[in-house]
Structures are given as structure tokens and as C-alpha cells.
Amino acid sequence: xxxxxxxxxxxxxxxxxxxxxxxxxxxxxxxxxxxxxxxxxxxxxxxxxxxxxxxxxxxxxxxxxxxxxxxxxxxxxxxxxxxxxxxxxxxxxxxxxxxxxxxxxxxxxxxxxxxxxxxxxxxxxxxxxxxxxxxxxxxxxxxxxxxxxxxxxxxxxxxxxxxxxxxxxxxxxxxxxxxxxxxxxxxxxxxxxxxxxxxxxxxxxxxxxxxxxxxxxxxxxxxxxxxxxxxxxxxxxxxxxxxxxxxxxxxxxxxxxxxxxxxxxxxxxxxxxxxxxxxxxxxxxxxxxxxxxxxxxxxxxxxxxxxxxxxxxxxxxxxxxxxxxxxxxxxxxxxxxx
Amino acid sequence: xxxxxxxxxxxxxxxxxxxxxxxxxxxxxxxxxxxxxxxxxxxxxxxxxxxxxxxxxxxxxxxxxxxxxxxxxxxxxxxxxxxxxxxxxxxxxxxxxxxxxxxxxxxxxxxxxxxxxxxxxxxxxxxxxxxxxxxxxxxxxxxxxxxxxxxxxxxxxxxxxxxxxxxxxxxxxxxxxxxxxxxxxxxxxxxxxxxxxxxxxxxxxxxxxxxxxxxxxxxxxxxxxxxxxxxxxxxxxxxxxxxxxxxxxxxxxxxxxxxxxxxxxxxxxxxxxxxxxxxxxxxxxxxxxxxxxxxxxxxxxxxxxxxxxxxxxxxxxxxxxxxxxxxxxxxxxxxxxx
Numbered sequence: 001x002x003x004x005x006x007x008x009x010x011x012x013x014x015x016x017x018x019x020x021x022x023x024x025x026x027x028x029x030x031x032x033x034x035x036x037x038x039x040x041x042x043x044x045x046x047x048x049x050x051x052x053x054x055x056x057x058x059x060x061x062x063x064x065x066x067x068x069x070x071x072x073x074x075x076x077x078x079x080x081x082x083x084x085x086x087x088x089x090x091x092x093x094x095x096x097x098x099x100x101x102x103x104x105x106x107x108x109x110x111x112x113x114x115x116x117x118x119x120x121x122x123x124x125x126x127x128x129x130x131x132x133x134x135x136x137x138x139x140x141x142x143x144x145x146x147x148x149x150x151x152x153x154x155x156x157x158x159x160x161x162x163x164x165x166x167x168x169x170x171x172x173x174x175x176x177x178x179x180x181x182x183x184x185x186x187x188x189x190x191x192x193x194x195x196x197x198x199x200x201x202x203x204x205x206x207x208x209x210x211x212x213x214x215x216x217x218x219x220x221x222x223x224x225x226x227x228x229x230x231x232x233x234x235x236x237x238x239x240x241x242x243x244x245x246x247x248x249x250x251x252x253x254x255x256x257x258x259x260x261x262x263x264x265x266x267x268x269x270x271x272x273x274x275x276x277x278x279x280x281x282x283x284x285x286x287x288x289x290x291x292x293x294x295x296x297x298x299x300x301x302x303x304x305x306x307x308x309x310x311x312x313x314x315x316x317x318x319x320x321x322x323x324x325x326x327x328x329x330x331x332x333x334x335x336x337x338x
Numbered sequence: 339x340x341x342x343x344x345x346x347x348x349x350x351x352x353x354x355x356x357x358x359x360x361x362x363x364x365x366x367x368x369x370x371x372x373x374x375x376x377x378x379x380x381x382x383x384x385x386x387x388x389x390x391x392x393x394x395x396x397x398x399x400x401x402x403x404x405x406x407x408x409x410x411x412x413x414x415x416x417x418x419x420x421x422x423x424x425x426x427x428x429x430x431x432x433x434x435x436x437x438x439x440x441x442x443x444x445x446x447x448x449x450x451x452x453x454x455x456x457x458x459x460x461x462x463x464x465x466x467x468x469x470x471x472x473x474x475x476x477x478x479x480x481x482x483x484x485x486x487x488x489x490x491x492x493x494x495x496x497x498x499x500x501x502x503x504x505x506x507x508x509x510x511x512x513x514x515x516x517x518x519x520x521x522x523x524x525x526x527x528x529x530x531x532x533x534x535x536x537x538x539x540x541x542x543x544x545x546x547x548x549x550x551x552x553x554x555x556x557x558x559x560x561x562x563x564x565x566x567x568x569x570x571x572x573x574x575x576x577x578x579x580x581x582x583x584x585x586x587x588x589x590x591x592x593x594x595x596x597x598x599x600x601x602x603x604x605x606x607x608x609x610x611x612x613x614x615x616x617x618x619x620x621x622x623x624x625x626x627x628x629x630x631x632x633x634x635x636x637x638x639x640x641x642x643x644x645x646x647x648x649x650x651x652x653x654x655x656x657x658x659x660x661x662x663x664x665x666x667x668x669x670x671x672x673x674x675x676x
Contacts, residue, residue, distance in 0.1 A: 079417050079449075111448065153640065157632065179568045230565065279583045293590065298488045
């Protein structure tokens with residue numbers, strides 16, 4: 001069993017802030033990043049919680065990121081908000097631009113936010129859930145690095161390319177999903193490699209494009225998309241909407257930009273927001289009831305809605321007042337304060 | 339081998355028009371439907387070409403559809419076009435509303451079209467490709483009937499819920515996909531049943547929620563989504579965006595509306611359109627080049643882009659001047675003229 005440490009909820013942000021500050025992030029970025037790490041850790045989202053501090057520090061040590069850049073939101077009269085992160089982490093730009101996206105969605109009925117020139121390490125669900133908390137439906141997409149082969153291919157062209165979606169539900173947690181269009185997350189393959197375990201079938205190909213269950217061969221070769229040619233098509237859509245649509249890098253270009261260094265990939269992000277009342281002719285109650293009936297029909301047959309486990313973890317952690325993280329991770333994080 | 343007949347390209351629309359007219363569709367609908375059937379048949383899209391005439395006639399014979407209704411486009415100042423199909427087939431409403439969607443996308447940068455109160459039988463790719471031919475990226479979604487179980491479930495809650503996407507490519511066919519979020523199309527299961535062939539694994543469950551490869555047990559039970567819990571999450575998103583978002587029926591409600599009768603399902607449709615120039619700051623050439631590099635990287639490794647086979651069929655059929663359909667289907671269609 002992994003040895004864990006308990007962190008009180010009110011210790012999480014100060015710890016993150018201290019580490020980020022100590023490693024070159026300016027106050028505004030420290031605050032935005034720490035808030036994201038706290039949000040994910042609170043939900044037991046181990047892959048995107050405190051663990052990502054390591055990636056934030058790596059990214060800073062690579063020397064390309066600007067730890068102090070102020071994002072620039074371009075004024076516009078259409079339904080598109082363009083936020084230039086100016087070579088910094090994405091989160092401060094998102095934080096500054098979301099109120100404007102919300103305004104635009106309420107004004108036009110549908111609106112989009114393009115974040116450009118950002119390093120990106122974070123889960124997408126906190127951003128779409130933030131919009132759902134304002135009563136908007138939302139969808140978000142980002143590319144990453146070209147580790148993933150298209151259906152029928154044998155080498156990486158696509159990123160892990162997550163899609164997140166959130167739909168507001170009055171009086172309860174929203175319907176939310178956030179998943180990679182790759183069959184596995186990159187980090188999962190690394191975990192299998194460390195554990196010396198074979199991968200499941202259908203997750204990766206080796207450098208000759210042959211199916212493999214060997215984690216090292218997979219890392220030297222390419223990952224596959226989920227759901228065969230359909231997942232591959234969706235992944236290409238993510239490349240297009242979060243890349244050329246918003247004048248930012250594809251996963252191929254992002255990989256080149258990194259030039260073999262680790263840390264967070266550098267690319268754009270796109271978020272769409274939908275104002276429910278304008279779409280449904282202000283028939284909110286009838287349509288909330290319609291959505292609730294669908295959710296009930298799913299739950300009543302023993303199926304789970306996406307994120308149910310995460311919401312349960314959040315409730316439990318809020319109740320008990322602490323989260324658990326691996327001692328190893330905690331030790332690694334403390335070293336960044338030396 | 340299936341016996342086929344050759345139909346000259348200029349015979350297809352007149353044949354469809356004659357059949358539709360003879361069976362109660364008014365001229366405006368006749369023309370819109372025949373155009374869709376021609377478009378699909380031209381690309382050898384057998385499941386959505388002339389074959390769908392049967393569903394159009396079935397729908398009329400069920401007695402609920404209005405064969406003459408004029409769609410009503412509501413004026414709006416936001417980025418949402420609302421088109422009421424008024425109980426008729428969707429296509430005339432789409433035809434009338436698309437120019438307004440295009441205007442709205444050019445005005446606001448992003449726009450949405452909601453088609454309400456329509457019977458729907460058609461592929462989505464002709465609609466998103468029509469928008470791509472105007473230089474817009476586009477996404478379309480519809481529910482259907484609740485034949486599909488959510489991940490972890492055992493009975494139908496979701497429709498086959500297709501998602502289509504198209505991205506314009508200067509000087510060549512767009513990047514387009516159009517697929518059901520169910521693992522199989524409904525019609526495919528019926529084809530396996532008729533052929534007495536077992537289904538592949540992972541396509542369906544029986545009425546007890548157990549995995550089955552028996553087509554009849556699958557039709558009595560439920561279909562599954564593609565790609566496990568991720569495909570299931572996407573399918574729920576389609577329900578929400580093409581249902582409650584636009585004040586129209588979910589697949590559960592559409593199934594109830596049909597009350598056991600066949601024919602086309604009755605529900606809504608949503609189409610999103612993106613004006614590339616407004617998103618990418620008018621850097622069209624740079625971003626077209628970026629997208630083309632991605633497409634090349636996919637094709638150069640021996641993978642296929644979605645729709646490549648369909649575009650090849652289109653080119654061949656335009657060149658030779660005819661399409662081939664099964665003699666059985668052709669005979670069945672001619673019977674509708676009696």
C-alpha cells in the first residue's frame with residue numbers, strides 16, 4: 001500500500017503557493033495555479049491535483065515560460081473572446097477571460113473563448129463547471145503533444161486531446177465529463193511501465209506500428225485513440241478547433257516547440273459557452289425536467305453519470321476537512337522549497 | 339451477390355420526386371428531400387440514399403407528419419437561429435434556415451441553428467459540408483430513439499445520437515466526419531439478423547443487460563455506445579445539446595412520441611457554425627497550412643481521413659454518370675408509385 005499523508009483543506013493552497021512563489025511564479029499566477037490544484041485535489045483527482053506542481057516547476061526550470069506575464073484580453077464586438085496568455089500558464093488568462101465569456105454568452109446566446117500562447121497542465125472540468133455554475137452549458141478542448149496515432153496509422157500525429165463538457169443542473173452538481181480522446185492518459189502508461197505491468201490491448205502500437213502491450217515499446221511508439229476511427233475523428237476535430245481555428249499550435253507543433261524538454265505543453269485552448277434560456281425560449285423548467293428525466297433513467301438502471309465518483313470524493317473531503325496524498329509526492333513537493 | 343441496377347445521375351432526383359409527390363409530400367418538401375437523397379446516393383452512402391425513401395413513405399403513412407408545412411424562422415438579434423419545422427421533415431427547415439445561420443456566423447463569429455419539431459431521417463454530413471463550402475467549420479447533432487444503453491446500464495436511455503463535423507479545406511473536399519455514438523447503427527443489427535450472422539462483441543446487451551451477439555436478443559435488449567464510458571458521455575451530451583438545450587425531445591421522449599410506429603423519429607437538431615477568419619484573426623493562410631500539415635502527417639503514414647472513401651465514390655460516380663442501387667430496393671421503390 002502507498003503511504004499517504006493527510007493535508008488539511010486549508011493547508012493545500014498555502015503549500016502550493018509557497019512552492020510556486022519559491023520557484024519563479026509571480027503572485028497572480030501563483031494564486032490562479034494554486035486554486036486549480038486545490039480544486040482538483042479536493043475531488044481526489046490525483047493526476048491533476050498536487051501532482052501537477054511537479055510539472056509546473058519543470059516548466060519553469062525549462063526556462064521558456066514567463067512566470068509574471070499579464071494576460072491580454074482583446075476587446076471585440078462579436079461573440080469571440082480572445083485572451084493572449086503571453087507565454088505564461090493558461091490559468092490566469094482563463095480566470096481573467098471567463099467573466100467576458102459569460103457576458104458574451106448572455107449577450108449572443110452562444111460564445112467562444114480562445115486562449116492563445118499558453119502553457120497548459122490542468123484538467124478542463126473546473127473551467128466548464130465554473131461556467132455551469134453560472135447557468136451556462138460549456139465545452140472545452142485542448143491539444144497536447146503528438147503522442148497519439150490516428151486510426152489506421154502507426155506514429156503519433158495527434159495529442160491526447162481532451163474534451164470536457166458541463167451542463168448545469170439546478171440545486172445539484174452539474175453533469176460533467178472530461179476525458180482524453182486517447183485510449184489511455186500518457187501518465188497511465190508511465191505508471192504501467194514503473195509497475196512492470198503489461199498494458200491492456202488496443203492502447204498503443206510500437207515504433208513499427210504493431211499493436212503492443214509493452215509500456216516501454218508504447219512510449220517509444222505511439223498511443224491509440226479511444227473508440228477506434230470515431231475517437232480518432234474526434235481527436236482530429238480537437239486539433240482543428242483548439243489549433244488552426246484559434247490560430248494556435250497543433251500537437252505536432254507543440255511537440256516541436258518543446259524540443260524534447262518535459263514540462264507542460266505549449267498551445268491554445270478553446271471553450272464554448274451556451275446560454276440555455278436563449279436557446280430554449282426561456283422554457284427553463286420544462287427543459288430542466290426533461291434533462292433530469294434522462295439522468296434518472298440512466299441512474300435508475302444502475303449506471304453512473306460521469307463525475308459521480310468525483311462529486312462523492314468532494315463531499316467526503318469537505319466533510320472530513322482533509323485530503324490524502326502519497327507521502328512520496330508530498331516529500332517531492334517539499335524538496336522544491338529547499 | 340446482390341443484383342444491382344444502374345441509375346443515371348439525372349434520373350435520381352426525378353425518381354425520388356415522383357415517389358414523394360405520389361405519397362403526400364408537397365413540392366417544397368419533395369425538392370428538399372430529393373436533393374438530400376441524391377446527395378447521399380451520389381457518394382454511395384447506401385444507408386442514407388434512395389433506401390431512405392422507404393422511411394419517408396412509412397413516416398407519411400403513419401399519419402402524423404405534415405407533408406406541406408412551411409417552416410417558420412423566428413427573427414432574432416442574437417447568434418441563434420430558431421427554425422420551427424412545424425411537424426414536417428427537417429430538410430426544408432434546414433434549407434431555409436442555413437443562409438441565416440451563415441449570416442449569423444459571419445456576424446457573431448460563432449452561431450447556432452436549432453431546428454424544432456421535425457421528423458428526421460437524413461445523414462448530417464451534407465449539412466455540415468454545405469457550411470464548409472461557405473468557408474465555415476460546422477458541427478451537427480441529433481438524438482433518435484432510446485435504443486442505446488448508457489455505459490454500465492442495461493436498457494435503452496440514449497439514441498444512436500450522431501455527431502457530424504466539417505472543416506473547410508481550400509481547393510479540396512472538406513475534412514468531414516459523421517458517425518453514430520452507438521457502436522453499431524440500428525440498421526446494421528437488422529442486417530445481421532436477416533443474414534443470420536452473430537454480432538461482434540461489445541455492440542449490444544440482451545433484455546437482462548447481459549452482453550449478447552445474437553441480433554434478435556440485441557434488438558429486444560439494447561445497443562451499446564462506441565468507446566465505452568467516453569462514447570456514452572458524448573451520447574448524453576448529444577441528448578442535452580440537441581434536446582433540452584433547444585427545447586425539444588430527448589430520445590426517450592421521441593420513442594414515446596412514435597408509440598411503436600416505425601418511420602422517421604420526431605425530435606430536434608442543432609448545428610453550430612464557426613467563422614474561421616474571426617477566430618484566427620484573419621490569418622487564414624497560416625492556419626490552413628497548419629491544418630494541411632496535420633492532414634498530410636495522417637495520410638503519409640497510411641491512415642485515412644474520414645470520408646475519403648465517400649469522396650472517391652463521388653468522384654467516380656460523377657465521372658461515370660451513374661450510381662448503382664440494389665435491384666430489390668429499386669423494385670420496392672417503384673411499388674410506391676402504384
